[in-house]
Amino acid sequence: xxxxxxxxxxxxGYRLTxxxxxxxxxxTGENMHLTADEVLxxxxxxxxxxxxxxxYSTLQQFSDLGExxxxxxxxxxxxxxxxxQPAHHHLVCEGCGQVFDVAHGETAPVLGEHDRHGMSxxxxxIVYRGCCVDCQQ
Amino acid sequence: xxxxxxxxxxxxGYRLTxxxxxxxxxxTGENMHLTADEVLxxxxxxxxxxxxxxxYSTLQQFSDLGExxxxxxxxxxxxxxxxxQPAHHHLVCEGCGQVFDVAHGETAPVLGEHDRHGMSxxxxxIVYRGCCVDCQQ
DNA sequence: GTACGAGTTTGGACTTTATCCAAGTTTCGC
DNA sequence: GCGAAACTTGGATAAAGTCCAAACTCGTAC
Numbered sequence: 001x002x003x004x005x006x007x008x009x010x011x012x013g014y015r016l017t018x019x020x021x022x023x024x025x026x027x028t029g030e031n032m033h034l035t036a037d038e039v040l041x042x043x044x045x046x047x048x049x050x051x052x053x054x055x056y057s058t059l060q061q062f063s064d065l066g067e068x069x070x071x072x073x074x075x076x077x078x079x080x081x082x083x084x085q086p087a088h089h090h091l092v093c094e095g096c097g098q099v100f101d102v103a104h105g106e107t108a109p110v111l112g113e114h115d116r117h118g119m120s121x122x123x124x125x126i127v128y129r130g131c132c133v134d135c136q137q
Numbered sequence: 138x139x140x141x142x143x144x145x146x147x148x149x150g151y152r153l154t155x156x157x158x159x160x161x162x163x164x165t166g167e168n169m170h171l172t173a174d175e176v177l178x179x180x181x182x183x184x185x186x187x188x189x190x191x192x193y194s195t196l197q198q199f200s201d202l203g204e205x206x207x208x209x210x211x212x213x214x215x216x217x218x219x220x221x222q223p224a225h226h227h228l229v230c231e232g233c234g235q236v237f238d239v240a241h242g243e244t245a246p247v248l249g250e251h252d253r254h255g256m257s258x259x260x261x262x263i264v265y266r267g268c269c270v271d272c273q274q
Numbered sequence: 275g276t277a278c279g280a281g282t283t284t285g286g287a288c289t290t291t292a293t294c295c296a297a298g299t300t301t302c303g304c
Numbered sequence: 305g306c307g308a309a310a311c312t313t314g315g316a317t318a319a320a321g322t323c324c325a326a327a328c329t330c331g332t333a334c
Binding site: 070072073074075078091093094100102103104105106108109111112114115116117118119120121122123124125126127128129130131132133136 | 207209210211212215228230231237239240241242243245246248249251252253254255256257258259260261262263264265266267268269270273
């Protein structure tokens with residue numbers, strides 16, 4: 001069995017605290033794209049005394065470790081995606097803000113020399129925007 | 138000659154004020170991707186009494202009119218791009234935050250039925266991230 | 275050209291999202 | 305268990321953006 005997030009944290013010298021367990025727990029799932037505030041809200045439901053600062057710093061750590069992907073999709077708050085598969089893109093409803101993973105999408109086209117402006121490219125993410133079933137009414 | 142932004146504003150019933158002229162002026166250019174604060178700063182250099190609220194509301198109007206594109210690239214402030222050609226993407230340096238237009242890039246792959254989650258897709262934007270020439274040192 | 279009203283602008287207060295920090299608490303190797 | 309380093313906390317602070325009532329101005333109509 002592949003090591004869990006908590007095991008990976010431990011093996012890198014991070015301590016396993018109740019707060020980290022809770023943040024890891026509320027983040028996991030399919031098509032989860034919670035904002036920091038939503039994570040805090042759900043974490044408080046499990047561990048009432050958890051603080052905002054801890055949730056933010058924990059999300060930052062998980063992100064630095066590559067355990068979650070930080071998404072900036074709506075010009076407001078960041079969202080945290082536990083799915084870190086490199087070639088997965090996102091689908092955003094402009095009506096309600098809901099986010100779906102594009103699990104099987106193709107990768108973005110590779111840039112030609114002329115378009116690269118001399119840069120070395122490390123990632124290419126696609127954001128599809130549109131209107132979800134509920135918002136099409 | 139195609140009507141300018143100011144002429145298009147006028148034809149839609151908007152008034153041509155000094156503030157709108159200045160905001161339009163500082164936005165224009167190749168590879169311009171200013172934040173609202175940068176727009177304010179440059180606008181003040183031309184018209185010192187311009188206010189923050191006006192810059193924000195003007196940028197919002199230009200964006201609603203399709204005259205500029207609002208970009209959310211770095212998890213901090215929005216950027217405003219006077220290039221509204223639909224199929225152009227962006228190249229962001231993770232070191233310094235600099236943004237380049239990808240003028241001739243291909244369009245993003247079309248999503249299959251299964252990946253659409255029932256949504257109707259209206260736009261697809263690609264963000265390439267990497268390291269620019271200056272930051273590669 | 276002047277008056278007028280609707281559209282604009284202004285500054286300041288306010289909101290939201292996120293970060294910082296010093297003090298207190300907890301984890302884990304010994 | 306003990307202690308040091310790591311972690312968490314609440315509150316202050318910062319950054320980005322929005323709201324609002326009062327003042328101002330553009331452009332039409334006279």
